Amino acid sequence: MxxxxxxxxxxxxxxxxxxxxxxxxxxxxxxxxxxxxxxxxxxxxxxxxxxxxxxxxxxxxxxxxxxxxxxxxxxxxxxxxxxxxxxxxxxxxxxxxxxxxxxxxxxxxxxxxxxxxxxxxxxxxxxxxxxxxxxxxxxxxxxxxxxxxxxxxxxxxxxxxxxxxxxxxxxxxxxxxxxxxxxxxxxxxxxxxxxxxxxxxxxxxxxxxxxxxxxxxxxxxxxxxxKIFTQPQKTLTQEFINMATHFDWDYELVLKKMQEANALKDYKIARFSFVGQEVTEPFIAQLAKDYQVHCNILYGNIEALRGSFVGNLLVTIQAEEANWTRALSFLEKHEVNVEILTAGEDAKWMD
Ligand SMILES: Nc1ncnc2c1ncn2[C@@H]1O[C@H](COP(=O)(O)OP(=O)(O)OP(=O)(O)O)[C@@H](O)[C@H]1O
Ligand SMILES: [Mg+2]
CATH class of the missing domain: 3.40.50.300 (P-loop containing nucleotide triphosphate hydrolases)
Structure with missing residues (x-):
């Protein structure tokens, strides 16, 4: 040692x-x-x-x-x-x-x-x-x-x-x-x-x-x-990870497209990151079915990290506040890390 x-x-x-x-x-x-x-x-x-x-x-x-x-x-x-x-x-x-x-x-x-x-x-x-x-x-x-x-x-x-x-x-x-x-x-x-x-x-x-x-x-x-890739604690660490996953770059691109389509204000945009078996679990479907939280995947990548898989999804979210709160604890339980990237100025959470 x-x-x-x-x-x-x-x-x-x-x-x-x-x-x-x-x-x-x-x-x-x-x-x-x-x-x-x-x-x-x-x-x-x-x-x-x-x-x-x-x-x-x-x-x-x-x-x-x-x-x-x-x-x-x-x-x-x-x-x-x-x-x-x-x-x-x-x-x-x-x-x-x-x-x-x-x-x-x-x-x-x-x-x-x-x-x-x-x-x-x-x-x-x-x-x-x-x-x-x-x-x-x-x-x-x-x-x-x-x-x-x-x-x-x-x-x-x-x-x-x-x-x-x-x-x-x-x-x-x-x-x-x-x-x-x-x-x-x-x-x-x-x-x-x-x-x-x-x-x-x-x-x-x-x-x-x-x-x-x-x-x-x-x-x-x-x-x-x-842990570093899924739960980085420092901005600098995140910067290094983004360089490897191209997430920053891809995110900017998607954001720009949405801005052009004037769609940005309608949604919250979030990043879900998750590890291992969660990759194969259809948690996006479960969010819709059990929590009435509607996610649309804008961009996703899955990285192999020494035998484990790390996924990153960029999603739009539409949901009622209470449902979203419940969904968040479901996601947390399944070790899906959630980061809200844009709040969507007039994000009406669901009509
Ligand atoms: N022999 C030395 N005498 C004086 N200053 C030094 C010496 N070696 C390193 N430094 C200084 O110590 C700091 C750290 O240098 P170091 O070479 O360890 O960085 P590094 O992280 O390896 O950088 P790089 O990625 O460029 O190799 C720098 O400010 C450098 O200028
Ligand atoms: Mg050096």
Whole structure:
């Protein structure tokens, strides 16, 4: 388990202090894939670099499996760091060395014989799917292949934790997907704990079990993927989710169409979001039948989130106030989240 306790990092920048990380407390379980999202400058890289003490916290503790890394002697810290691999956006490979030499690099100074090192390097390259590139130089590889080499290199010391700083940000969507598949496979096969910094909620959605949202050095929200996507607490979190689901964009478009048709004033417009089995339950039909609440679906999408489904519906609502109130508690009971988006100025609730 990784525990960050009251971690702050302060930098001195032209006679002023920049608080890059501000009093962060996080617990990340062994075997978990944990996402960190936030805008540029939020402190994501700085925070993640404290986990292997590439960045020493100004204040706080970094406890890995019960040991506070900040208290270790230099040799013990070197040993502890071998259990934490890291990959980056721009791969950071050594261009004057072959793929095999890049992957072998962290094995320098270990007790392994040259033959064992070579076996290990080929096993690692096989695992990440580029054994045939062993003798090639990095500049002959695509971005996705380079990241595979970087992953193999990061795994050379048999780490239990892999830190990924924007590891897919320089890749196209298809290559991103293949790297995410590889990371998921490594997580499952090796029980590797993965910490994934990204701007992209799609990456989080496809890969992570839990996610923390950072702003101005702080973790402002943290939850399971399902909870974050269905019950975001902070506006910033909602912004990130909307980017991934295109909900904002679609919503604007639908709204514009309704405005043009002068239909906006007649309805309340709401967003229903729901999870899992609710997707298959015909609750819209039930609203009409049992509660006389008439919903018209304007737009809908269903997202797959690590085995669960999350639905978003944009609906118009017509109902008598009392029926709507009863319907709301029905929806709440079925864990359908309701957000009223426009009240419809002259929304006569039902004629
Ligand atoms: N070595 C440093 N010296 C001074 N200031 C720094 C240093 N590293 C980071 N900062 C500052 O700390 C803040 C957080 O930076 P950080 O790189 O952690 O953000 P980030 O969330 O990773 O951003 P990005 O998404 O752009 O990578 C920024 O204001 C940055 O300018
Ligand atoms: Mg960064």
């Amino acid at each position: 990784i525990e960050l306790k009251n971690v702050s990092v302060t930098f001195e920048k032209e006679d002023r202090m920049v608080r890059a990380v501000s009093d962060v407390n996080l617990q990340i379980q062994a075997g978990e894939i944990f996402g960190i999202v936030g805008y540029s400058g939020a402190g994501k890289s700085t925070l993640v670099r404290t986990i292997n003490l590439l960045q020493r916290p100004s204040v706080g503790e970094v406890i890995i499996n019960g040991i506070d890394l900040t208290q270790l002697s230099a040799p013990d810290l070197r040993k502890a760091r071998k259990k934490i691999g890291m990959i980056f956006q721009h791969f950071n490979l050594m261009n004057s060395r072959t793929v095999a030499e890049n992957v072998a690099f962290p094995l320098k100074g270990t007790k392994l014989s040259s033959a064992d090192k070579e076996t290990k390097v080929y096993e690692l390259l096989d695992k990440v799917g580029i054994k045939d590139k062993a003798q090639v130089y990095p500049d002959q590889l695509s971005g996705g292949q380079k990241q595979r080499v970087a992953i193999a290199r990061a795994l050379a010391t048999d780490p239990t934790i892999l830190l990924c700083d924007e590891a897919t940000s320089a890749l196209d969507p298809k290559t991103t997907q293949s790297i995410l598949n590889l990371l998921r496979q490594l997580n499952e096969e090796l029980q590797l704990t993965i910490i994934m910094i990204t701007h992209d909620m799609n990456v989080v959605k496809n890969l992570c079990h839990r996610v923390a949202v950072m702003a101005q050095g702080q973790v402002i929200e943290e939850n399971s993927i399902l």
